[in-house]
Amino acid sequence: MKGLFTAYRVLAIVVGVLLAVCSLVALPLKYLATEGTSLQQFGSDLSVLWVVHGWIFMIYVVVAFFLSRKAGWSYGFTIVALVAGLVPLLIFWVERQVVHKLKVENPDLEPVA
Template structure:
């Protein structure tokens, strides 16, 4: 799989996992103790570990892509931390895709 494609898939997976984990955390801590949804939130908290592992892979792939594409340090940092703020990664992935396609079409496979 190409680096750009791997980045896009990982960004999507990290974003979905983070959104899910955020909802799970809200269920776990804000709903009445013992309710079925609160229990589901508690049981599904293990997904934070899954998000963490996938996020680490995402960071490596995003960093490698940033070096190949010649991004500024600021844009690189934005791409790297996007998976820590719920829903931000979807906007950042869109910006990354547009930038790579415009500035480095050979990385996007469109050249």
Template sequence: MSRLFTSYRVLAFVVGVLLAFCSLVALPLKYLATEGGDLQRFGESASIMWVAHGWVFMIYVVITFLLSRRAGWSAPFTVLTLAAGLIPLIIFWVERRVVAKVRAEHPELAG
């Protein structure tokens, strides 16, 4: 069970970093930088990271759902935790809440 918790933490971090990079760096450069400039081309090239975020997010959803069932989370908390990977930077706050909740309620899961 502690492997599931560790997997959740790693995936939350990776999803958060990918989403932050895509939405706060790649997207603005792609659409707001000077047309045809180096920054715009970088933004277009970096947009492939959305695909990486999508794949990692799907794994994050499965692991988070499994953890929520094992830890006995309520439906609203589970939905908030699942949706956190879609809102830039929120996932880092939610991950800290999850860690606190799991450590308080299920210390055996936190390893």
């Protein structure tokens, strides 16, 4: 389970960073910056990160699901963990909750802070 746990943590951080950059930087620049400016073009260029986020998010969902089954999470906690990558910044809070929950239930994991 340690490998699954490590994969989950890495994927959660990557998905969270990509979603934050896409929704808090690329999206506003693309649609709110003045048409034709370099800022608007930069936001448009960053929009490719949505595709990257989508692919990595699918891998995250699979890993989080397997981790949830292995750890015996409730259905509610599993659903929150699975959809956390769709709400900007929520995934960082959920990742901390997962680390705390697994650390309490499996002291031998000793997750890295």
